[in-house]
Amino acid sequence: MIKFLLLPFLLIFSAAFSQQSFNTSNSNVALKELLATSYEKDTTANAFFIFEDGYSRFESEGDYDLLTNYTAKIKVLNKEGFDQANISIRLFKGETGKEKISELKAITYYLEDGVIKEHHLSPDKVYTEENEKYDLVKFTFPSVTPGAILVYSYQKASPFIFNFEPWWFQADVPKVYSRYLAEIPGNFKYHIRMVGDLKLHSEKNDIKRRCFSVRGVAAMADCARSEYVMTDIPAFKEEKYLTSRYNYISRLEYELNEMVRTDGHKRKYTKTWDDVDKEFKTDNDLGKQLRKTKWVRGVLPENISSMPNNLEKAEKIFDFVKDNYRWDGKFLQNVDVNIKDLLEEKTGNVSAMNILLHNLYEEEGFEVLPVLSSTRSNGMPTKLYPVLSEFNYLMVQLDLEGKKYFLDATEKNTYFGLPPFRALNRYGRLLDFSNGSSWVDLEPEGFSSVSMRDSIKLNTDGTAIGVSNHVFSGYNALSVKNRLDDLKQEDIFNDLTNPNSHTRSLSATPNVENNPVEINFNLHNGSQKINDLIYLNPFSFKFYDENPFKMRERTYPIDFGYKHAYTYNIHLEIPEDHEFVELPENKILKLPDNGGTLYFMTQQVDERTVNIHCRVSFPITLYSSGFYPYLQQFFTEMLDIQEKSIILVRQKV
Incomplete structure (x- = not known):
């Protein structure tokens, strides 16, 4: 069943019919x-x-x-x-x-x-x-x-x-x-x-x-x-x-x-970006630090410096900075930038960390430029004219083999080309002192995904045992790695997943050595048997714990920051002397203007086996406020599928 989301008819009362007056x-x-x-x-x-x-x-x-x-x-x-x-x-x-x-x-x-x-x-x-x-x-x-x-x-x-x-x-x-x-x-x-x-x-x-x-x-x-x-x-x-x-x-x-x-004398207060570029180039703080590439000579190990200037070397330089220097949690505003101090003390603010990264690339002959930006919580800078107080962040753009990478070495768990989520604030100012600065988009490429694969065996008493494999990529992987640093083993199941009410886990085994990140769970789910029938919800987990959109209306955009994709595959096996009575209806939901899709399919393989596939994708990072009621309804139906889909099983007569 293909279903395009349509809004119900809403009664809107105009002020002309209002009984209230003030x-x-x-x-x-x-x-x-x-x-x-x-x-x-x-x-x-x-x-x-x-x-x-x-x-x-x-x-x-x-x-x-x-x-x-x-x-x-x-x-x-x-x-x-x-x-x-x-x-x-x-x-x-x-x-x-x-x-x-x-x-x-x-x-x-x-x-x-x-x-x-x-x-x-x-x-x-x-x-x-x-x-x-x-x-x-x-x-x-x-x-x-x-x-x-x-x-x-x-x-x-x-x-x-x-x-x-x-x-x-x-x-x-x-x-x-x-x-x-x-x-x-x-x-x-x-x-x-x-x-x-x-x-x-x-x-x-x-x-x-x-x-x-x-x-x-x-x-x-x-x-x-x-x-x-x-x-x-x-x-x-x-x-x-x-x-x-x-x-x-x-x-x-x-x-x-x-x-x-x-x-009659005129005094200009608002500067142009040409004025700002000239000041940055010659000032004693940011511009001076960007020019002092001699301070980083000999900093890189010889085994990295001697490599040809390819992607592997670029990744090695990035890992060297994030593994050997520590961000002190301070941003761009009201702090001094000093690469020399960072090299000596091994800790510094966001500008020092990323200018060190910039200078290492430049000294090695890579094509690299700094990017002035603002964190998500700080607000977006206006594009109408320069307001430098609106910027509180600095990253690096590396141009390599025809592809541009935005880099930020402040997070120990991050990956090459994956700036922290706080930095995904739509655009920044690329500082090119030779050709003039310009605006650049900071939207990451590709999807950040969560993929789940369950293998479940149903018992005659309505309980179920099995294994669940969760794979996280992109920003989801980064989030899991950051949270695992502070979690005890027994807390992983409840803190890193959204289990359904019947779901139980006996153990969790994370693997963070590779990208993407992987966690395996052993499941022992509670009984769903009522009288002679088993009302089985095959979803042990949900993509979302609840609908995040609860307001009557929203006047500002929905900003996911990056593209989301969720996949859930379930292989379900029932006991030999049991049979399927009823399976959930297949569904396809679509948001307007190709704004997102949900596929839910149930396929009976044989008398004792069913495969369930569910996939949700949000290919847009920023939705206008006009999408709000559609997203609200989309999330409601997605949660209904994962909370209320029932496979009816009984013992053969």
Whole structure:
């Protein structure tokens, strides 16, 4: 049976038919808002923003700070929403000054015997937590009860004009209405970008005349006035197969590109990649370390150095670095890079490790270049313009015999050409100081697979004995090797497999010396006999323990990182005096646009033997959010096959 996944008809209620209405024009609290007991657009919400407003502009005269006024009105529905009453306001600080807040007000509104009551925050309940790079102004709303509404406001003054105040439309709870107003003097030019997939409800842009003045200058500057509104904003909920929430959570970001002084002089702030390449080439950190290939002369053993420059030698150099030097767990940001120290101390950060690898290849005459990138948890760097603070990783690209390999020597268990999973963040910047840098894709080739092969004999009491062979390749092999380092023998079965409820293992024998990795299990499965019939589920294991996709909808992509493939072959033998009564139905499931397939086949070989074959493949590493309901249904049906497929067996009459 071939089955293409189709979504059931969904009833979608538009706002026109909504019975809920809230005051989204200001922070005033209405009785009907206090009486509300749920939020119909997200019935799982414990709290939500009714109204949020921000207004940023430059201070005329004075200190010329960036001023931002913020106001929020939050509805608390139940005790689980009480965490919204704990407020933290982050204030950055640096060598040139620090951010400050003023006019802080916070009021809790609640009902008492049908009357609206107010409890104002006392100033002595506000405190500041100091950190190295920022301070946190913290307070907790008083008298919070289910149904209460929390309103607070403040003004923030910031001396840091390079990054104009960002605006976060999306949060961990839903919002009914969020508005941001920005006024930027004409002599300031910012890169403005909208992050995330959610769309604005409205955007208005115009000119505000004579809005900004500078002391001693008679003329006043005009401002670009922009108003951004978003409504019915869903909560951002994190789920599996997400890189960094900061790639997708909806917000506005600003970065200063150019400023024109009152004398007409222009100062550029945002650099081009040509500028960055020149700086990297000549700087005393990264560029210097890449040039110091003389430091690695004589480091390689003669038996490796004397080999011809082929794939075998490249692999030997890679293994030499990862086996003899240790990564200290530090990334690219805020650390010194020193190859000389790494050679002496045998330990260093990610840049030192991979620059050593780069320099060894270059000294040996290989074609190699460094790749600046960002880890999955750090977020994807923007391609619009260089923002070096968004990069925290460095790898190596080796071009050999017409094929390109991305290499990272920081993991002791990794394989040549298999960068750690944390580095699979879609793209990086190839640093070529001779021809100019360029973007390169970091998607691995081929599938990473899990293959299982069972040989099972059914006993007359419904129990079963047999052996199971599991073979892991690619990133699955790397994951198993890393986890085996910390596992006891008795924990291998439960920690490295997804056994079905009836599955038991007497022993596990791993073999990690080769690639792929292999583990063999001896099985003694529990009885599945009921009265005179044996209801046998042939699957001792499942590909997945549970459906990872549980949300009603998902607004960001599903990022697997690499291509997945799973294969399960089962050879089942029943007792001589027994017979098959019923076998599961064969199925083929397909995702749209060749996004994945599932094959499930049962073949009776003879009176006592059945072969079962199940294969699942995901040939795409990154699925758009539109695939989410299809993937959700696909995983449900895949789990049903492996949990509920029954072979019915009975004793012959």
